[in-house]
Amino acid sequence: MPEGTGSATGIGASVKRKEDFRFLTGRGTYTDDINRPGQTYAYILRSPHASADIVKIDSAKAAKAPGVVAILTGADYDKGGLPCGWQIHSKDGSPMIEPPHFPLCKDKVRHVGDQVALIIAETYAQARDAAELIDVSYKETKPIVSLADADKPGAAQVWPEAKNNTCFDWHIGDKAAVDAAFAKAAHVTKIDIVNQRLIPNAMEPRAAIGDFDRATGEFTLYTTSQNPHVIRLLMGAFVLQIPESKLRVVAPDVGGGFGSKIFHYAEEALVTWAAGKVERPVKWTSDRSEAFLTDAHGRDQINHAELAMDKDGKFLALRVNTKANMGAYLSTFAPCVPTYLSATLLAGVYSTPAIYAEVKAIFTNTAVVDAYRGAGRPETTYLLERLVEKAARETGIDRVEIRRKNFIPVDAFPYQTPVALQYDSGDYFSTLDMALKTADWAGIDKRKADSKAKGKLRGIGISTYLEACGIAPSAVVGSLGARAGLYETGQIRVHPTGSVTVFTGTHSHGQGHETTFAQLVSDGLGIPIENVEVSHGDTNKIPFGMGTYGSRSLAVGGSAIVKAMDKIITKSKRIAAHLMEASVADVEFKNGVFTVVGTDKSVPFGTVALTAYVPHNYPITELEPGLEETAFYDPLNFTFPGGCHICEVEVDPDTGTVEVLKFTAVDDIGRVINPMIAEGQIHGGVAQGIGQALLEAAAYDEESGQLLTGSYMDYTMPRADNIPNITVGNHVTLCTHNPLGAKGVGEVGAIGSPPAVINAVLDALLPLGVKDITMPASPHRVWQAIQTAKKAA
Ligand code: MCN
Numbered sequence: 001m002p003e004g005t006g007s008a009t010g011i012g013a014s015v016k017r018k019e020d021f022r023f024l025t026g027r028g029t030y031t032d033d034i035n036r037p038g039q040t041y042a043y044i045l046r047s048p049h050a051s052a053d054i055v056k057i058d059s060a061k062a063a064k065a066p067g068v069v070a071i072l073t074g075a076d077y078d079k080g081g082l083p084c085g086w087q088i089h090s091k092d093g094s095p096m097i098e099p100p101h102f103p104l105c106k107d108k109v110r111h112v113g114d115q116v117a118l119i120i121a122e123t124y125a126q127a128r129d130a131a132e133l134i135d136v137s138y139k140e141t142k143p144i145v146s147l148a149d150a151d152k153p154g155a156a157q158v159w160p161e162a163k164n165n166t167c168f169d170w171h172i173g174d175k176a177a178v179d180a181a182f183a184k185a186a187h188v189t190k191i192d193i194v195n196q197r198l199i200p201n202a203m204e205p206r207a208a209i210g211d212f213d214r215a216t217g218e219f220t221l222y223t224t225s226q227n228p229h230v231i232r233l234l235m236g237a238f239v240l241q242i243p244e245s246k247l248r249v250v251a252p253d254v255g256g257g258f259g260s261k262i263f264h265y266a267e268e269a270l271v272t273w274a275a276g277k278v279e280r281p282v283k284w285t286s287d288r289s290e291a292f293l294t295d296a297h298g299r300d301q302i303n304h305a306e307l308a309m310d311k312d313g314k315f316l317a318l319r320v321n322t323k324a325n326m327g328a329y330l331s332t333f334a335p336c337v338p339t340y341l342s343a344t345l346l347a348g349v350y351s352t353p354a355i356y357a358e359v360k361a362i363f364t365n366t367a368v369v370d371a372y373r374g375a376g377r378p379e380t381t382y383l384l385e386r387l388v389e390k391a392a393r394e395t396g397i398d399r400v401e402i403r404r405k406n407f408i409p410v411d412a413f414p415y416q417t418p419v420a421l422q423y424d425s426g427d428y429f430s431t432l433d434m435a436l437k438t439a440d441w442a443g444i445d446k447r448k449a450d451s452k453a454k455g456k457l458r459g460i461g462i463s464t465y466l467e468a469c470g471i472a473p474s475a476v477v478g479s480l481g482a483r484a485g486l487y488e489t490g491q492i493r494v495h496p497t498g499s500v501t502v503f504t505g506t507h508s509h510g511q512g513h514e515t516t517f518a519q520l521v522s523d524g525l526g527i528p529i530e531n532v533e534v535s536h537g538d539t540n541k542i543p544f545g546m547g548t549y550g551s552r553s554l555a556v557g558g559s560a561i562v563k564a565m566d567k568i569i570t571k572s573k574r575i576a577a578h579l580m581e582a583s584v585a586d587v588e589f590k591n592g593v594f595t596v597v598g599t600d601k602s603v604p605f606g607t608v609a610l611t612a613y614v615p616h617n618y619p620i621t622e623l624e625p626g627l628e629e630t631a632f633y634d635p636l637n638f639t640f641p642g643g644c645h646i647c648e649v650e651v652d653p654d655t656g657t658v659e660v661l662k663f664t665a666v667d668d669i670g671r672v673i674n675p676m677i678a679e680g681q682i683h684g685g686v687a688q689g690i691g692q693a694l695l696e697a698a699a700y701d702e703e704s705g706q707l708l709t710g711s712y713m714d715y716t717m718p719r720a721d722n723i724p725n726i727t728v729g730n731h732v733t734l735c736t737h738n739p740l741g742a743k744g745v746g747e748v749g750a751i752g753s754p755p756a757v758i759n760a761v762l763d764a765l766l767p768l769g770v771k772d773i774t775m776p777a778s779p780h781r782v783w784q785a786i787q788t789a790k791k792a793a
Contacts, residue, residue: 010523014676018529019514028253031207031224036281039209040069042271043127044284045117045134046293047109050143050365050705051156054107054136057117062133067126070278071134072118072270074106079273082264083238084330085230085483088168088339088361096168096361099159101329103239103266103273109138110158110328111365112706113293115266120274120282143365143705147302147325150362158328158363165363167326168335172343172419173356178308181317181354185308189391194774195379197300197325197698198691199292199709200372201717202509204255206295207285208268210275218246221272225251226261226507227547232539233484234264234332240273244539247272251537254509258688259371260295261509262549263332292710297698298372300325301338301379305387307352313397315350315406320357320383327368333549334370335361340420340480341376341468341550347417348384349428349466349642350406355418365705371549373688374750377467382775385463385755389762393771399759400441403464404432414736420480421468423640425733426668432464434729435644435666447648457651458661459764462644463756469744470639470735471550487634488552489544490560492521492568494627496613498606499531505545506557507537510684511746512677513553519673520558520740524565525605526592543630551744554673555639559738563631571627572608578619579603579611639735639743643667645686645752647760653768656783658694658761660722665752666729670743678745679728685749686726691718692750693757695776716776769793 009015022028059071082101089095104115117134121127144156150165158165182188204224211220219242225231228249236247254261271282286294302323308316324338343357388406392399407428408415415423436442444460451458471477474485491503502521508514518532535541545557569589576594577584580601588597595602611618612627648662665682672678695716699708709715734741754775761777762770769789773781 007523009529010519011673013519013674015515015519015529015674017512017515017677018518019512030204030253030255031209031222032285034209034222034252036209036211039281039283040120040122040278041124041127042274042282042284043119043124043131044115044267045119045131047105047112047114047116049109049138049140050112050145052109052138052140054105054109054116055139056137058135059117062119062130065126065130065133067122068130069120069122069280070274071130072104072274072277073116074102074104077102077104080239080241082266082269083234084335085332086336087483088170088335090169091171096335097159097162098330099161103269111367113290113367118270118274120278145364145366145700145702145705147300147323147362147364150364151323151360158365162363167330167361167363169358169360170339171356171358174354174418175356177354178317178319178356182308182319185316186311187309187395189307189387189394191305191387191390193303193305193383193386195299195301195303195382196775197369198298198372198696199698199715200258200260200295200298202256202258202260205286205288205291206261206265206267208271209281209283210271210273211281212275212279214279218248219272219276220248220250221268222250222252223268224254224261225249226254226257226509226549228507228537228539229505229545230484230547231264231268235269235272239269248540251507254507257509258373259298259375259549262547263296263370289710292715293707294367296331296368296370297327298369299379300369303383305383307387307391309391309395313395313402313405315352317354318346318352320346322357322359324359324361325366325369326361326363327366328363329368331368331370334368337371337376342380344420345377345380345466345468346384346419348381349408349464351408351412353418357419366700373685374747375550377747377751378689378692378754381463381465381751382755385465385759389759399462400432400436404429422637424637424736426466426640426642427731427733428464428642430731431643431666431668434731435646435664438666438727438729439646439648439662439664441646451650457653457764457767459649459651459760459762461647461756461759461761461763463752463759464644465752466640466642467744467748467751468638468640469551469747470555470635471552472556472635473637474634485634486546487632488546488556488560489542489630489632490557490564491543491630492561492564492628494568494609494612496610498527498609500525500527502532502534502561503542504534504536504557504561505542505547506553507548509548511548511553511681512674516554516673516677517558517561520561521565524562525568527605551746554740554742555735555738555744556633556635558740558742559635560631560633562739563633564629567629567631568627571629572605574623575608575611576603579607636737639670639738641667641669641743641745641748643748643752645756647753647756649757649760649764651761651764651782653786656779656781656786658777658782660690660724660757663724663726663753664729665726665749666731667745667748668731668733668743669745669748670732670735671741672730673742681745682728682749683726685747686753687718687723688750689753690722690757693754693775693777695722695778697776
């Protein structure tokens with residue numbers, strides 16, 4: 001395990017981000033910045049209806065419009081559908097319903113924004129103008145929009161093969177044990193929760209360019225993706241059936257993804273397919289309205305949960321029922337979000353002995369729903385932390401004490417939960433204590449009194465959470481239904497000058513990998529950080545990879561780099577031994593220098609690197625020239641960050657406005673490579689969590705299926721003045737199975753924060769008798785809750 005040399009740029013140092021110079025000076029290269037010779041532009045004609053048969057498409061007039069190169073519809077599309085990356089089985093053993101998902105609709109549209117025709121022209125404006133000349137006759141059918149109603153008898157059907165719009169009806173846990181525990185419970189707390197649909201809003205909208213080389217038959221796709229290799233795999237093997245040797249996928253600089261750029265989207269397949277048809281590059285860039293309509297949305301679960309306790313407030317069992325919206329089609333990872341990412345986390349930080357959950361996945365005539373920062377884990381954390389809070393109120397047990405009483409003890413690790421996961425390490429007592437102290441929990445009464453004197457209501461809320469990330473172990477995810485392994489690769493190329501290029505199969509789109517991975521290698525090889533370049537995002541440069549999501553890049557990708565570095569050091573020792581005329585067993589490597597133990601003989605890393613490529617007097621019968629190594633790393637388990645978030649709010653009872661005054665996040669993310677980057681990740685996640693708790697919600701018109709929140713006029717994103725100063729603390733328990741001891745940090749902020757915010761709002765409203773509120777706790781909702789409570793009083 002690399003301990004870190006303590007250098008100012010090594011492991012544990014807050015090195016400023018290497019990549020920021022190009023980003024801050026406008027020198028980044030995003031997909032839309034790329035233009036290929038002879039490029040054409042694509043506009044996608046989309047469905048204005050949520051559910052309709054396509055009777056006829058007349059594009060004759062449009063085909064003659066100025067600049068039009070081609071107009072392609074579902075009738076022209078002769079390739080495969082977009083595949084789903086997971087296979088889930090219902091509790092009766094039947095496989096999930098996986099309807100066809102063609103990039104261009106063939107006979108029916110199933111949500112507003114569905115792809116109907118691809119118009120390719122010399123300019124984007126010409127393509128867009130021509131689209132207006134296409135005459136599509138639709139026969140509208142009744143859509144089903146409401147998740148709550150979609151599985152009820154009589155609801156309109158999105159897919160005839162999915163009876164009651166049910167994609168699968170899955171379960172996990174021991175039902176009999178849970179029923180038995182409930183039968184002897186002293187108290188049962190019940191809760192109903194809505195985890196509202198969110199629309200991801202990365203700064204850079206999606207874009208894709210397909211390119212085709214007539215000479216070689218090679219296709220290139222430039223795309224705003226978090227995982228170019230996965231796109232190559234899915235598009236090459238399933239959709240377009242192009243051999244991987246003839247398909248290159250490049251994901252250049254990407255301006256944020258937050259999960260929404262993991263999936264294989266229709267437009268990626270369309271521009272690549274169309275480039276082959278018109279034998280010219282085809283470029284498509286989403287505008288913001290298209291992004292609202294067609295990027296995969298997040299969350300959208302309805303949960304009912306019941307917690308059985310003994311007379312002392314010890315948790316005996318948990319029972320959960322979830323309905324999860326899939327939208328109109330199955331997106332790449334959608335089925336695993338409410339199941340293996342959500343339901344397997346139901347133990348949280350608690351030693352609940354028996355857990356049983358049922359999850360129904362439902363189709364509706366809405367945009368697809370898939371992973372969004374946290375993916376399933378914010379939903380479960382919100383459910384658990386609202387439930388535990390309610391249990392505390394109902395039993396009269398202090399809300400901190402009820403958590404402490406039920407935490408998994410520090411000496412219980414490795415801890416096997418009743419819902420598949422085995423946690424390797426954690427100490428929830430220490431993160432709780434640190435957070436309580438940092439947030440001055442004890443002083444809240446005085447602060448509440450100060451607010452009251454101003455006519456305001458102050459509240460404090462807590463959330464103690466756990467996350468499973470570092471997504472990964474192929475053996476585990478394979479047994480759970482993943483259709484691909486989830487290892488990662490790292491390749492280290494030491495150049496003759498001693499500088500190093502690191503190739504990683506992960507992708508950085510804001511997480512700072514070019515810095516943190518360079519820190520790892522600079523530390524491990526004892527070379528200046530300036531001499532290390534990190535390369536990612538191009539399937540022609542990087543041997544293989546599985547991309548970035550599930551906070552896996554450091555734990556899995558970083559570990560692959562460490563493994564490759566170990567191989568470099570092993571080979572370098574042999575070269576050094578040759579140079580120093582010593583036995584390999586006597587050569588030691590530290591801080592960039594090889595020494596013969598017990599002597600003053602030494603040789604620096606740079607000399608070894610040069611020797612590898614200038615092999616005069618080199619033992620070529622024993623050693624190959626060159627210094628380049630590749631490693632694949634497949635971890636034994638997920639990593640399990642956890643912690644405690646505390647939020648303090650002030651509510652204006654006259655307007656319902658909630659102001660977040662303070663936020664404290666104490667997290668255990670294992671060994672930290674770059675504290676400043678980790679803290680930035682937590683800040684970003686908390687901002688998104690505050691967004692979900694107080695501001696953001698996608699709304700569809702229930703009758704027509706039109707998206708009502710299709711722009712920033714109606715969809716409220718958090719802004720700087722919604723986010724308070726965030727105090728970040730850190731308590732480390734090392735991950736026991738990866739060589740870095742590191743856990744993920746990319747999602748913890750979004751997972752821990754929403755229940756802390758809502759619990760704070762409810763604490764503030766408690767004196768008025770408000771007991772429940774649905775996210776987002778907008779001023780209107782808070783005000784209404786206050787009025788309802790007043791009337792009831
Ligand atoms: N890190 C560290 N020490 C640790 C853990 C991580 O120094 N113990 C560093 C890593 O080296 C890396 C960064 O923190 O530079 C995040 O690492 P990790 O937790 O491995 O997460 P990933 O890099 O795999 O990023 C994925 C995660 C996810 S799933 C979403 S969604 C998300 C997020 O990261 N989307 C983001 N953070 C984002 N940040 C930005 N700016 N933009 C997005 O789209």
